Amino acid sequence: MTDFTIEDLRARLRECAGDIDGADLDGDTLDTPFVELGYDSLALLQVTAVISRERSIVIDDDAAIEAQTPRMLLKVINSVPRQSD
Template identity: 60%
Template sequence: MSTTTTKTEVTLADLTRMLRESAGEEEGVDLDGDVLDTPFIDLGYDSLALLQVIGQIQREYGIAIPDDAVVDAETPHALLDLINSGQASPA
């Protein structure tokens, strides 16, 4: 019997849910809008908030994300690309 590994992709909806759960939502920011290429800082999330989200992603999806790679991911799009590109590895 062969086993196959199904990779679960993290979506923008997943990411915005985790941002809300770990750091709340900035007043006047609509995370349900077109935020894919909006810098996290403009969305009201600092590096501490992102570290919390990364920890949650690692727990929920069982992947390890290098801290130095996260620093360069300044938008939801960049972070999702990092997570879903295979640069993150199984934890």
């Protein structure tokens, strides 16, 4: 399975939580805290639930919430092994 990328994450954030006024997701946001981008923990849980279903993985809710930046969340997502079918 290919790694989940920042582009993938941006798309899911927009789909699930919407575009936040003033947030430039297309800029260099890898190390920008989600709170500065306007996304709260509920938005992150929503996004990770969608990603979990799409990729057939289980993302730990606590790990997702502890991921303060897109870079940290990508690390969490990409470190989860895919479930056997």
